[in-house]
Amino acid sequence: MDANQRLAPHRHSEFWFGDGNIVFRASNTLFCVHRGVLVRHSPALEAILAMPSGYDTDGTEQLPIVLHQISEEDFTYFLNWVYHISSVPPPPEEQLLVAILKVSHLWMISNSIKFAIDGLENLTLQPTRRLELARLYSIPQWIAPAIHEDHTDVTCEHYRYRGCTDGVQTAYPPSLLVSPSFSCSARSHSRCKEAWSGFWWKKVARAILHPTNPLPLTQTLQLIIEAPLPDGMNVACRQAMIDVMIELDGLEVEERIIEGVIRAVTSYFSSL
Numbered sequence: 001m002d003a004n005q006r007l008a009p010h011r012h013s014e015f016w017f018g019d020g021n022i023v024f025r026a027s028n029t030l031f032c033v034h035r036g037v038l039v040r041h042s043p044a045l046e047a048i049l050a051m052p053s054g055y056d057t058d059g060t061e062q063l064p065i066v067l068h069q070i071s072e073e074d075f076t077y078f079l080n081w082v083y084h085i086s087s088v089p090p091p092p093e094e095q096l097l098v099a100i101l102k103v104s105h106l107w108m109i110s111n112s113i114k115f116a117i118d119g120l121e122n123l124t125l126q127p128t129r130r131l132e133l134a135r136l137y138s139i140p141q142w143i144a145p146a147i148h149e150d151h152t153d154v155t156c157e158h159y160r161y162r163g164c165t166d167g168v169q170t171a172y173p174p175s176l177l178v179s180p181s182f183s184c185s186a187r188s189h190s191r192c193k194e195a196w197s198g199f200w201w202k203k204v205a206r207a208i209l210h211p212t213n214p215l216p217l218t219q220t221l222q223l224i225i226e227a228p229l230p231d232g233m234n235v236a237c238r239q240a241m242i243d244v245m246i247e248l249d250g251l252e253v254e255e256r257i258i259e260g261v262i263r264a265v266t267s268y269f270s271s272l
Contacts (some may be wrong), residue, residue, distance in 0.1 A: 002209070004172035004173035007028050009025055009028050009029060009030050009064070010028065010029060010030065011029075011030050011032070012029050012030060012031050012072075012076065014076075014085075015031045015032070015033060015076065015079045015083075016030065016031065016032045017032055017033060017034065018032075019034070020033050020034055021034060021035050021036075022034070022035040022038070022049070022059045022065070023059055023060055023061050023065065024059075024064055024065050024066075024067055024075065025065065025066040025067065026067045026071060026072045026074065026075035027070075027071050027072040028072070029072040029075075030060040030061060030064055030078065032034060032061070033061075033079065035049065037082060037083070040081065041107075041109045041111065041112065042107040042108060043108045044107055044108040044109075045107045045108075045109075048107075050212040057150045063118035065119040067103075067106075070102065070103060070106070073091070073095075074102055075099075075103060075104060075248060077091065077095075077096050077100060078099055078100050078102075078103040078104070078112075081100050081115070082111060082112075093119070093123060094120065094123055094125070096118050097116045097119045097123075098116070098120070098133070100112050100115065100116040101113060101116035101117065101120070101133070101137050102136075102137070104116060105136075105138070108240075113137075113232045117139060120133065127147070127149045128146075128198045130142045130145075130146040131143065131146045131147070134146070150209075172242065178237070178240050178241050178244055179240075180234075180237065181234060181236035181239075181240050182194070182236060183234060183235075183236045184234040184236060184237050188234065189234075189237065191232050191233070192232070192233045192234050192237040192238075193234045194232070195231060195233035196230060196233060196238070196241060197231040198230065199227070199230035203223075203227060204220060204223060204224060207220075207223060208220065213238075221245055221246070224245070226240060
């Protein structure tokens with residue numbers, strides 16, 4: 001039991017309606033509001049409230065419905081959006097919109113979710129903040145733009161989401177589909193591809209994913225050009241793979257990595 005639950009709760013100064021018929025508790029504050037107003041916005045909440053709890057006084061001041069992980073401020077901002085009345089000074093716009101999104105996501109209120117997401121899209125949020133909100137509130141359309149926006153710092157530490165490393169390492173090593181060179185047979189070329197893959201993950205990927213000094217993606221091509229010949233790889237095959245990357249101006253390297261991170265982050269968020 002946390003400190004808030006041990007203290008006697010108090011009524012909210014504004015969202016305690018005398019004719020209200022359902023009581024919620026957020027943090028240490030009680031809110032007496034109108035069930036009909038809320039369920040009109042959320043059929044999911046209506047279904048939840050219709051489930052028998054085993055208590056005759058459930059949803060009353062004596063036994064309020066506790067909103068775990070919803071703060072007093074968050075619920076106040078949400079109710080202000082529902083009722084469109086408040087004497088409370090408005091918070092910073094991001095804080096208000098995230099509060100609405102948080103409660104709306106809990107109760108699956110589609111119109112207020114859209115309202116909050118549309119509002120947040122008009123704000124200048126850091127890519128990592130967008131990824132955090134995408135994870136918490138299921139906003140998959142934000143993943144790719146956030147990663148592309150900050151692609152020069154694509155590292156697992158930067159995005160702080162486990163699963164990112166595995167995703168980058170499953171991205172296809174650039175130029176792996178290059179045909180055998182004039183001095184390499186089809187059978188020998190399998191060793192070239194194996195050597196290229198090993199070089200990619202042991203040298204390039206580790207440099208990109210370094211926890212304190214990650215290699216910018218724009219410098220990846222130069223690292224590959226300056227590196228010694230990977231063991232077991234034909235010289236001409238290595239040059240052919242580098243030539244393809246140079247012809248593409250290094251974009252293949254960058255895009256492969258970014259696409260790998262996007263797939264990894266999307267997959268990880270979907271598994272939550």
